[in-house]
Amino acid sequence: MRGITTFIQRDFLRWERGRVAVFSALVMPAAWLIFVGLALPVKFTGNYLDFITPGILVMTMLSAGLSGGALLMFDKILGFLNKFLALPTPRESILFGKILFITGRGLIQTTIILIIAVIIGASLLHPFQYFMIYLVLFAFGILISSFATTIALYLEDHDSYAAFNTMISMPLFFTSSALMPYNVMPSWLRTIAVLNPLSFAIDAIRDIGYGIIPLFPLAMLVGLAGFIIFLCSHVFRKVTI
Amino acid sequence: MSIIETNELVKNYGDLCAVDHVTLSIGKEVFGLLGPNGSGKTTTVLMLTTLLCPTSGTASICGYDIQKQAEMVRSMISYVPQDMAVDIKLTGRENVIFFAKLYGIPSPKDKADEALALMELNERADDLTRTYSGGMRRRLELAQALVHEPSALFLDEPTLGLDVAARKKIWEHIGSLSRRGMSIFVTTHYMDEADRFCDRVGIINNGKIAACGTPLELKAKLMNDVITVKIEGTCQPPDLEGVWYVGKHEDEISFTAENGKEALPTIAEALTRNNVKIRAMSLREPTLDDVFLQAVGQQEEPYGFADSKFRIMLRRRK
Numbered sequence: 001m002r003g004i005t006t007f008i009q010r011d012f013l014r015w016e017r018g019r020v021a022v023f024s025a026l027v028m029p030a031a032w033l034i035f036v037g038l039a040l041p042v043k044f045t046g047n048y049l050d051f052i053t054p055g056i057l058v059m060t061m062l063s064a065g066l067s068g069g070a071l072l073m074f075d076k077i078l079g080f081l082n083k084f085l086a087l088p089t090p091r092e093s094i095l096f097g098k099i100l101f102i103t104g105r106g107l108i109q110t111t112i113i114l115i116i117a118v119i120i121g122a123s124l125l126h127p128f129q130y131f132m133i134y135l136v137l138f139a140f141g142i143l144i145s146s147f148a149t150t151i152a153l154y155l156e157d158h159d160s161y162a163a164f165n166t167m168i169s170m171p172l173f174f175t176s177s178a179l180m181p182y183n184v185m186p187s188w189l190r191t192i193a194v195l196n197p198l199s200f201a202i203d204a205i206r207d208i209g210y211g212i213i214p215l216f217p218l219a220m221l222v223g224l225a226g227f228i229i230f231l232c233s234h235v236f237r238k239v240t241i
Numbered sequence: 242m243s244i245i246e247t248n249e250l251v252k253n254y255g256d257l258c259a260v261d262h263v264t265l266s267i268g269k270e271v272f273g274l275l276g277p278n279g280s281g282k283t284t285t286v287l288m289l290t291t292l293l294c295p296t297s298g299t300a301s302i303c304g305y306d307i308q309k310q311a312e313m314v315r316s317m318i319s320y321v322p323q324d325m326a327v328d329i330k331l332t333g334r335e336n337v338i339f340f341a342k343l344y345g346i347p348s349p350k351d352k353a354d355e356a357l358a359l360m361e362l363n364e365r366a367d368d369l370t371r372t373y374s375g376g377m378r379r380r381l382e383l384a385q386a387l388v389h390e391p392s393a394l395f396l397d398e399p400t401l402g403l404d405v406a407a408r409k410k411i412w413e414h415i416g417s418l419s420r421r422g423m424s425i426f427v428t429t430h431y432m433d434e435a436d437r438f439c440d441r442v443g444i445i446n447n448g449k450i451a452a453c454g455t456p457l458e459l460k461a462k463l464m465n466d467v468i469t470v471k472i473e474g475t476c477q478p479p480d481l482e483g484v485w486y487v488g489k490h491e492d493e494i495s496f497t498a499e500n501g502k503e504a505l506p507t508i509a510e511a512l513t514r515n516n517v518k519i520r521a522m523s524l525r526e527p528t529l530d531d532v533f534l535q536a537v538g539q540q541e542e543p544y545g546f547a548d549s550k551f552r553i554m555l556r557r558r559k
């Protein structure tokens with residue numbers, strides 16, 4: 001669609017100009033990787049780093065997506081959106097450009113985290129496995145970024161969005177299969193964890209690591225992402241009329 | 242041939258009627274929509290730029306309906322909003338190239354250079370717009386709007402918050418664009434600017450068009466001279482032969498008369514008789530301010546200008 005790449009270029013330019021933010025977003029997942037991945041004494045696996053890396057990758061994508069949700073809202077508050085909407089480019093390209101940018105940015109950040117993981121001792125995988133991991137992360141990124149954008153458009157102001165962001169990001173992470181396998185979870189947590197979309201992505205990446213092609217979780221992710229995008233473009237059309 | 246046409250355009254916000262049956266026809270000219278704060282100028286522009294749906298009525302740009310053929314309308318127009326929105330993280334040039342690409346222009350870089358040169362921004366084009374002054378940001382917005390050579394250009398308060406020199410510069414640019422055959426729709430509440438630089442003006446108040454025509458035509462509806470009297474306190478305007486009350490603005494009341502020199506003493510006498518203290522009097526030719534005061538001052542003024550009186554006055558002039 002015409003305009004999408006131009007919108008994505010603009011966002012990347014703006015992102016790279018805000019130097020500090022480029023790195024600060026990586027501090028949290030890197031700290032998890034090093035301080036929890038390397039230091040936590042666990043009994044259920046020999047290489048906890050290998051176990052936790054998929055969770056941290058997904059966490060990186062999650063926070064990239066959630067923080068990206070505010071981007072379109074800022075464009076709206078700052079008056080850019082109105083200027084874009086009066087352009088002859090198809091209006092949806094604004095939305096899709098944004099979702100693709102947030103996902104792309106998340107993929108860059110997860111790549112850095114993945115490199116750190118390998119450097120500090122995670123097992124190296126086959127290129128095809130990495131390709132599959134990116135596929136999963138991409139689908140998950142689309143899901144989260146369109147979800148976050150929908151919420152941000154709906155809430156309309158930054159404070160309530162920031163509150164929403166802090167409110168859901170930690171609980172989503174801790175109720176997923178990121179930190180421990182299902183069989184060591186208390187049963188109440190297991191019930192939540194199997195339904196948590198984060199677990200779909202994490203389990204899929206773990207399966208890839210074990211050499212299994214994760215058809216079911218991947219299909220779930222793609223299906224969910226499709227549904228949320230549909231919802232998101234509906235909300236977008238409503239706020240822009 | 243008219244480029245912008247509106248027909249009984251209405252926009253309601255709940256109970257509030259922000260734009261009330263506005264009918265306009267604008268050709269290749271500079272059309273100024275004049276009105277006080279909250280009179281519905283921005284709302285009108287938003288509807289014409291397809292950013293807002295009208296409650297009722299229709300409008301078209303170059304023959305394309307703003308609702309049914311919105312995409313075509315958007316390819317015909319450029320829009321500069323009232324609140325400046327240039328990207329401060331990008332340079333001037335990047336800002337313009339970005340828009341050139343979105344407009345789908347074949348060689349965005351050259352076109353951007355051209356637009357920047359036209360707005361006299363080429364020297365600072367590679368600085369971040371964070372470092373631009375308000376006037377430069379306005380001109381940058383214009384450059385963004387001009388990369389695509391629209392048929393109709395919508396400018397919402399383009400001179401708001403600028404100094405005299407910057408305003409003049411903006412208006413000169415607007416004039417030269419219009420000479421290139423563009424239809425320019427500009428809103429403002431600076432009467433003197435509209436008087437000098439617009440080919441035609443429409444005066445809007447509470448969403449209704451109160452008067453529309455060339456500044457000359459509108460001023461000609463008033464008499465030859467305008468007499469302004471600075472008074473202390475309030476006063477009941479006196480009923481005088483050959484003198485018509487125009488309106489009140491702060492502590493000044495204005496009258497219009499065919500022969501101002503003769504009317505001066507008459508007015509002074511009448512006011513003194515009513516125990517009104519006069520602090521100053523002046524005589525001048527009518528300006529758009531007077532037209533505006535006359536057109537919109539009515540309902541704000543408890544015993545102001547009577548509509549019937551104005552009609553009598555007009556009849557006498559014919």
Ligand SMILES: Nc1ncnc2c1ncn2[C@@H]1O[C@H](COP(=O)(O)OP(=O)(O)OP(=O)(O)O)[C@@H](O)[C@H]1O
Pocket residue numbers: 254257259276277278279280281282283284285323430
């Ligand atoms: N989104 C909205 N919801 C409700 N009322 C609105 C909305 N936008 C504008 N209005 C009302 O509509 C009226 C016209 O507003 P508009 O912005 O068109 O005025 P304006 O002529 O552009 O004024 P200004 O010179 O201050 O820019 C105002 O009374 C305003 O309060």
Ligand SMILES: [Mg+2]
Pocket residue numbers: 282283284323397398
């Ligand atoms: Mg306005």
